[in-house]
Amino acid sequence: MSKDQSWVPVEVDTTVPSPARVYDYWLGGGHNFQSDRALAEKIIQLMPGIRDAARLNRSFLRRAALFMVESGVRQFLDVGSGIPTVGNLHEIVQEADPECRVVYVDKDPVAVAHSELLLLGNERTTVLRADLRDVDSIFESEQVSRLIDLDQPVGLFMLLLLHFVPDDWKPVSVLGEYRDRLPRGSFLALSHVAAEAKPAGMDEAVQTYNAKSAQNQAYLRNRDEVLRFFDGYELVEPGLVGCPAWRPEGCGDFSPTAEINAVPWCGVGVKS
Numbered sequence: 001m002s003k004d005q006s007w008v009p010v011e012v013d014t015t016v017p018s019p020a021r022v023y024d025y026w027l028g029g030g031h032n033f034q035s036d037r038a039l040a041e042k043i044i045q046l047m048p049g050i051r052d053a054a055r056l057n058r059s060f061l062r063r064a065a066l067f068m069v070e071s072g073v074r075q076f077l078d079v080g081s082g083i084p085t086v087g088n089l090h091e092i093v094q095e096a097d098p099e100c101r102v103v104y105v106d107k108d109p110v111a112v113a114h115s116e117l118l119l120l121g122n123e124r125t126t127v128l129r130a131d132l133r134d135v136d137s138i139f140e141s142e143q144v145s146r147l148i149d150l151d152q153p154v155g156l157f158m159l160l161l162l163h164f165v166p167d168d169w170k171p172v173s174v175l176g177e178y179r180d181r182l183p184r185g186s187f188l189a190l191s192h193v194a195a196e197a198k199p200a201g202m203d204e205a206v207q208t209y210n211a212k213s214a215q216n217q218a219y220l221r222n223r224d225e226v227l228r229f230f231d232g233y234e235l236v237e238p239g240l241v242g243c244p245a246w247r248p249e250g251c252g253d254f255s256p257t258a259e260i261n262a263v264p265w266c267g268v269g270v271k272s
């Protein structure tokens, strides 16, 4: 990455890896520090397919976003949006229709600082620093009030986010708070690391990640547990599936390693 770190928020401890920056590294991004790269590389050694799993998730993001645009959605809330990388939500939907509006939300100060820089001059996209549990402050924020009309359908994205949320945070009820604020016809796109997935090295990779990332433990969930996040939504075809099985468009949406294709559960639901 560039040696110019003037954009790095002062409160960031660059010696502690963060999920946003480790994931950025796996995707080939440049907004990560030595501590992130060391952990990311260690996990690549344990689980060589991890980069492919991250890439599959990004390609699901693209297909789900375009599906929502085709379904008439023009406003999006992306919670746990991460560090901007190739193929961000606003780029995808604004290429399809420049009128689309996007609010990004993340708790990571580096993700937010870099998003702010990238979005300078884009009046239809903004970013907000918040924890996903701060549902009131997200919906009452200046950013959401300005760009999201809650009388019109919203595309809510929560990709590779909820496995950082322990059960004692009551994620099903947190998601219900989002759902209850969204009008009918809104969509939820969600991906989540699957407890059933057994690619080589995944158990060791999760243990290593959790040992180095005390503040952001990963909690894997099985299909039934992930399905509960769609309470109040009707899953669109093909339902909750391994990432590439969600409306694939080409061989680039698949991993050559079959077990990697099962790593993230992916689905889109519509609020009826």
Ligand SMILES: C[S@@+](CC[C@H](N)C(=O)[O-])C[C@H]1O[C@@H](n2cnc3c(N)ncnc32)[C@H](O)[C@@H]1O
Binding pocket: 019, 020, 023, 057, 058, 079, 080, 081, 082, 083, 105, 106, 107, 108, 111, 130, 131, 132, 133, 158, 159, 160, 161, 164
């Ligand atoms: C693996 S990245 C996923 C980024 C993007 N959604 C994607 O799928 O490409 C997970 C993101 O969730 C964010 N995150 C984790 N816990 C969060 C929380 N409690 N509230 C808001 N964001 C959170 C992290 O900072 C990170 O940017």
